[in-house]
Amino acid sequence: MTVDSIKRIRNFGRAVAVEVGALDDSFLDRGRPLGAARVLNAIGLGYEQVSDLRAFLKLDTGLLSRLLRGLEAEGLIETTTNPNDRRGRITRLTAQGRVEFDIYEKLSDERAAATLARHKHAHRLLEAMDIVTIALSRDRIVFEEVDYASDIAAQCLGAFAAELSNRLNVEFDLKKSGDPELSQMTHPHGAFVVARLGDMPVGCVGVKGSGGTLAEIKRMWIAPAARGLGLARQLMTAAEDAARALGIDTLRLDTNSTLFEAVSLYRAMGWQEIDRFNDDPYPDLFFEKRL
Amino acid sequence: MTVDSIKRIRNFGRAVAVEVGALDDSFLDRGRPLGAARVLNAIGLGYEQVSDLRAFLKLDTGLLSRLLRGLEAEGLIETTTNPNDRRGRITRLTAQGRVEFDIYEKLSDERAAATLARHKHAHRLLEAMDIVTIALSRDRIVFEEVDYASDIAAQCLGAFAAELSNRLNVEFDLKKSGDPELSQMTHPHGAFVVARLGDMPVGCVGVKGSGGTLAEIKRMWIAPAARGLGLARQLMTAAEDAARALGIDTLRLDTNSTLFEAVSLYRAMGWQEIDRFNDDPYPDLFFEKRL
DNA sequence: TCATTTAGCTGACTTTAGTCAGGTATCTTC
DNA sequence: GAAGATACCTGACTAAAGTCAGCTAAATGA
Structure with missing residues (x-):
């Protein structure tokens, strides 16, 4: 082998x-x-x-x-x-x-x-090239806070929304006017972290706060070509660091039990399961972590 | 884009x-x-x-x-x-x-x-590398007749069997002793064609004859990493050429209607739908082509 | 058969890449 | 403020890569 x-x-x-x-x-x-x-x-x-x-x-x-x-x-x-x-x-x-x-x-x-x-139908080839590119250059991936309204954030959010729409088979548009997330994921309330390889976005995560010491993890996304490299853990760590820097001491998130890899990552990183804290239909598992 | x-x-x-x-x-x-x-x-x-x-x-x-x-x-x-x-x-x-x-x-x-x-979990990376390798070197893929008992044929058949077992969720072992296919896919009854890139097998197809002018196409396989490149058409053409060289004038094959890409390829290559000619449970579509 | 082409060799050359030992100016540190 | 480190430079060199004209021997083809 x-x-x-x-x-x-x-x-x-x-x-x-x-x-x-x-x-x-x-x-x-x-x-x-x-x-x-x-x-x-x-x-x-x-x-x-x-x-x-x-x-x-x-x-x-x-x-x-x-x-x-x-x-x-x-x-x-x-x-x-x-x-x-x-x-x-x-x-x-x-x-x-x-x-x-x-x-x-x-x-x-x-x-x-x-x-x-x-290569007339290059879609598969390009996808394979992305996987190789990202895997070979993994060490050069940087995690950094960016403005929620920045170009790279928009790219991440667009890909995230497209994937979610596709997977849940519903319209999922983050671009609707007056996005209430914007100010909540911007200093001093919250933050938005992206992982990128050069100018190629490979992941993102948002810390959504309201001014208090409690905030929520949202918009967690890893580019398909970047999966399986353990980036999620690094991204979560970066999000926790960003939250701490904002004076936040408790983070929450909701997820779905079918995403078992994500769930086991949360547990491994010290998240505790808690009771449902919203009434969205999609999530069925709720976690909290004290920083 | x-x-x-x-x-x-x-x-x-x-x-x-x-x-x-x-x-x-x-x-x-x-x-x-x-x-x-x-x-x-x-x-x-x-x-x-x-x-x-x-x-x-x-x-x-x-x-x-x-x-x-x-x-x-x-x-x-x-x-x-x-x-x-x-x-x-x-x-x-x-x-x-x-x-x-x-x-x-x-x-x-x-x-x-x-x-x-x-890369600890390199499976995905290797698969992506294969896709890139094959796509970039497509012009160097050669189609040639080989012995059904040869090493490269065994590699193709092993991959084919593994995939079929996996997809149909049944045991599918081509290696059982006294394989009756062997002589039927060997000159002068039949032939076995592989597509390879260097020593890397990327596809195969068998022409299974019994001495007459009628033969059957069997064991058609394209390596997962080589799909979407139009190799199936080239492989079928090579199989037809091999059949003609053996004096065969009629080819048959069975397939399943869910494999719509394969089915449309057969139609495009001049195959005619015919009545069921065996009682295997899996296939539900039957084709014939006069050479 | 004889001119032409082809395959490979050699000598003489240039360009590119790379190395190394100095040297000057500037910054850092004690 | 002296000693040492750092950033960059130049000159002098070598090695490797590449180019080209001219050569011989063999094959090809009208």
């Missing part, structure tokens, strides 16, 4: 190496060596400090320095000293550099679009 | 590039430059002719020639002229070269095992 698994991973590696290599090749089409292209790309992505660039690209100080001089000579970047630490330097794309960066971005997009075009 | 799909593919590319790069790095541990290691690896994989090596590795003739001389000097390979075309050359691993190749294989296996170890 394990031998077979290793074979499967190696087959995977071989298959994707072709795609990855093709992208690098397309980067050479601009006549610039790959090293310089990668530096330009990193700067365009927002790595400004030379030290950050070095860490990100894993380049020797001398080599990076020379590549930067090269891009400078091409008129693609400008460097200034970092005002906060005048040993360090800040690099920035010039207008021309921005143009060139955008061309590389376009090349990447075209590569990806070509892959997509080769 | 498409813009989003492109983002997902690019995120995927970024995530796997790290893994792919790590493998290359581990190849450098042997002290040999990557180019030479790749040539050695390709020879070990069975690329014997220098021209094949060149095409596979996309190397300049001069560069490859020099790399081959280097490996020769290390005593890892031997070259002889190709007796069929004495301009060409054949390369082969020496015993020492085989040892070195095996070490690289082990390094690759260890890399894969390390990836596996990082």
Whole structure:
């Protein structure tokens, strides 16, 4: 079984190496060596400090320095000293550099679009790619508080609502005007936490308070492609931390007994079953945790 | 939607590039430059002719020639002229070269095992990897007749039986002694066709004959990770070709109406619905095709 | 048969990547 | 404020990768 698994991973590696290599090749089409292209790309992505660039690209100080001089000579970047630490330097794309960066971005997009075009019904492929992406980059998933009205929160809530509508076979629209949740999941009443991989949302949870020391956990969602990685636990921990920071000492939540994985997670994390505290028809299990 | 799909593919590319790069790095541990290691690896994989090596590795003739001389000097390979075309050359691993190749294989296996170890419940990840592997390498899937008793046939049949047992919730064991299918799916009575990607089985189908001009299609299976790619059609075509080559002019099959995708494929490929021709309880639809 | 093509080799070269030992300016710490 | 650490630079180097013209030997094809 394990031998077979290793074979499967190696087959995977071989298959994707072709795609990855093709992208690098397309980067050479601009006549610039790959090293310089990668530096330009990193700067365009927002790595400004030379030290950050070095860490990100894993380049020797001398080599990076020379590549930067090269891009400078091409008129693609400008460097200034970092005002906060005048040993360090800040690099920035010039207008021309921005143009060139955008061309590389376009090349990447075209590569990806070509892959997509080769697969008419790519839904399953994309889903599988997401699973792989998230699993391989699990360590880079960040959990952070965001505004309930932010873009990434909206993405999470939209996916959450779509899934709920689909599963319960009812209309479930979070966007209806005057959402009373908004202020209750915003400081100082409550908070909203998302888990994301880069700009890709992979989970969320809301702490819904009313100004007192009691709050409720709501809108708990993990992206389908991110399930089975133990993110729920991390997300709950982040939510508890956020609640504590707001001065909340008791959290409640409602759930359904058919979601046995979630239920056993709550129990494992120290939640106590309590009596029904609302009259929603869907939940049949109620929990409380003292922080 | 498409813009989003492109983002997902690019995120995927970024995530796997790290893994792919790590493998290359581990190849450098042997002290040999990557180019030479790749040539050695390709020879070990069975690329014997220098021209094949060149095409596979996309190397300049001069560069490859020099790399081959280097490996020769290390005593890892031997070259002889190709007796069929004495301009060409054949390369082969020496015993020492085989040892070195095996070490690289082990390094690759260890890399894969390390990836596996990082993911305790890797089942979902492996399944997703399979989907990606097969989708990206779809063009390299080969359809070929194999012996019903061969190893790859056994793998297909085992997977087929496991799936059927699971789906019908009954014991379904193809391995019971004296399988009557064996001779009926072997030349000259019948045939067995598999679809494979390298050594990874992705589908199979049997043509079960009894010496006459009538035969039956049986054991049609597509690996779960390979579904949605249109392989069934190619597999059926290969089965029809095999049947024709055996002098068979009429094919029959039974199926279940709930498998509507399969049923519509049969209709699209020119199969005609006929009356029930056996009394198995599972199938409720019967088809025939004149070749 | 003889011109042409093909397969592979070698020599001479350039480019790219990477390493390392200095050096200067700046920051940190005691 | 001196000692040490840090950030970045340059020069000098090596190794690896890649390019190209020209060569020989063999096969191909009119």
